Amino acid sequence: MPKISEIFVLQYGHSLELNRLEQSDGPDSVNFVGRAARNNGVTAKVKRIAAEKPAPAGTITVALGGQGGAGVAFLQPFPYYCGRDVMILKARKPMSDQEKLWWATCITANRFRFGFGRQANRTLKDLMLPDAMKVPAWVNSANLDRYQGAKLPAHTKPVLLTAPKSWKPLALQDLFTIKKGQRLTKADMLPGNTPYVGASDTGNGITARIGQDPIHEARTISVSYNGSVAEAFFQPEAYWATDDVNVLYPKGFQLSAATGLFLCTLIRLEKYRFNYGRKWHLERMRESIIRLPMTTHQKPDWDYMEQFVKALPYSSQI
């Protein structure tokens, strides 16, 4: 079993301090790799500095300390700067990205050894890795380009946003029939695959999968009115909604993913009106007003909304 230092050259990172750098999103900005365990270890994007050369793409970073990131390895696909206590690993012989990811996974498997009280500075180089001859065959056949193109819009002809000032106000009750959700405690949840929509602002509002039959139809909008208020999500599948969530059924029109997302954006805009002292309960939601683009016949211009959303990045995936 080889040591890490037999496969990689270990080298201390730049040890830059993030608060001394200028954060930037500009085209010339550089990833800053800290001791985080997520987002590939990248904690910020910063302006390039003349005095330091970024580490090259294709190297692996390992955080040596820190609560979360100690011992976690990431393959860096872009040039980057490092914060304190980040080691840079450079392969001794040329290898594919797939193989580098394999080694990163093996190194990360050792993260239990490190943590708050024990840094990896001195011992990292001597960590034992699996035999280089025994890299599983599936490693090199992994497809790293599976998500290429996800960012593309559904169609490429850009559609401009018309001036929201020219849009017309409509009460939610004129657009939707609003129904309540129903509480289901954790103890009563059965294992299964029905989406369970809670008052969450992430994961399309879905907080669990349950075995019960869905109580709401697909292609509706879920809106939380308690907890994390006014999180509106378009639900593509039939689902169960908890009692902190109201469900909007379109009245006399079909909701597509694109028009649904357009509406969700506008519903979320009302968030500021509510807090835990003032909830968006059913009566308030029925009377709430949003503005929508209209056709010349003073009907919501669903076609425009559809086309507008389908020209946005990632809309090929909806």
Added chain:
Amino acid sequence: MTSKNERKTEALVRDALRELGYGEPDNGISVEEQKSEIAKVKSLLSKASKNAKGNAGYPEFLVSSQKDAAFLIVFECKPDVKKHESPARNKPIEYAVDGVLHYAQHLAKHYTVVAVAVSGSTASSMRVSTFLVPAGSSEYKDLTNESGEPVRDIIPFDDYYRLASFDPDVAKKRHSDLLAFSKELHELIWTKAKISEEDKPLLVSGSLIAFMNNSFMKTFSSLAAEDIQEAWLGAIKKELSNADIPQAKKDTMLQPYSTIAVHPNLGKPDSKTAKEYPDGVFKEILSRICENVWPYINVYHDFDVVGQFYGEFLKYTAGDKKALGIVLTPRHVAELFSLIANVSPESKVLDICAGTGGFLISAMQHMLKKAVTDEQRQDIKRNRLIGIENNPKMFALAASNMILRGDGKANLHQASCFDDAIIKAVRKMKPNTGMLNPPYSQSKSDAELHELYFVKQMLDCLEPGGTGIAIVPMSCAISPHPVREELMKHHTLDAVMSMPQELFYPVGIVTCIMVWIAGRPHAKSAKKTWFGYWREDGFVKTKHKGRIDLYGKWPAIRDHWVEQYRNREVHPGESVMQPVTTADEWCVEAYMETDYSTLTQEHFEHVVKSYAMFRLFGRENEQEQEAADAED
């Protein structure tokens, strides 16, 4: 080195200083010429010669005062007005302004310095420029008067002092010094004296009152540890008897202090404590307060020192903030109240839940600022601030707070604000401005103590047409309650502003400010109510200092808010006018138009992207993220 003509300029300055009373005996001011006996000044100037050769150098005049050992005035003189200042202000040998700034910047390491450059050899041709260098800063700025005009004459010491402490940078430094000290003091009291939470601020305020007594101030350090508590209480008693308060109130006020005066840990030290503090902990506490806090009281009258300590001490403990529903009003909110009410020397301000007196003190400052004559000042302090506080300990704090300012004490009452006799007496004084932060949510079962009953009680005390302002939980503006009808039956709801969600951090309560016109039935007034969305006050939460105005955004936001309210402006996303009844919600969120001008394509892109991510990766992605978060 000094030329003959420069002597003339010096003589002019000397005469001016004498005329303005700098030389009078017993005023605590000392004027030194071309030297200084103050050790710290000596060391700061030991290498400050203007030729930058590292020799000692001294300005022509150096004025210091016993009042505040951290404040200096320096003068630099040049005979020729042409040598008043160089364009870049970097030729200290030749030019007066350049020279005085040179010295001031050396001294500013420890002192807040007023730098005065004087040129000219006759009184009529004399030119004067005045600058301020706040302590710890190397930046200088023009010293200006209250209306922003630069000072172009030599003025009395007290005026220099007042204008310098008026400066926001100086005030900020002073505040952070006090904050640092209150932490240190808390630590000392906590570890060595074991005083209960609510007695701590009393210990501070009592000590400050005791220091008003000259003989205690001079002798406490030579007293034996076992005698000091008695002397302390005696000094407070004496100062209270000098104060212009009725006997009954003096007794109520003294009561809370007597607990501290018999506290065993503050008396003769036990053998363990004696190793560290042979003279007892109390003496240590007293001398630290004397050194670090007393100057603020003595000098800066615009500062709610006791309130500051109370707030600081509360921060470390659960304290009484939950049990009694007491939440301390943040100071910038007290300031906001005075501006909403637009208090003036004609106002008569009532606070029926006075607490440590924060609203009254803030109102007093604003009223005094607008006062012109001494008579008005006296009138404000004596007749125009009325407070009621139920809790005897809080009352003692509020009263001591007022005594330390030498004012207002006669109209502070220790009683329930629902006591008929007191209310009758208060009504007789005809207050026309009410300010209120009632105790919050004193149990749902006790409906009589609903916050709005306090509001009603305040409004019922005010003269018809007077303004009553209250900060109350959001639920008061939304949930139906019979008292809402009672309020509108007699008074007009003028305005309601939704406040920042975390205003009372670390206490989690969402609040709004209500402004009422007393004694005018709402239906009869038949006017629209103004609603403001005041959710962003620029404050941020910090690790050690709580919620503060870290980026200095507050003054601009405050002025914007007040202007909006006074002119009843209506902007989407900021404010709205709406007629309301008892059945309606009284908050901006219900009526304001959403500001669609801020809606951009990015809003849509964000929604589409997170949906696309969900479609691509489902919930796995989220779960991984959560796991990573938990370990971070």
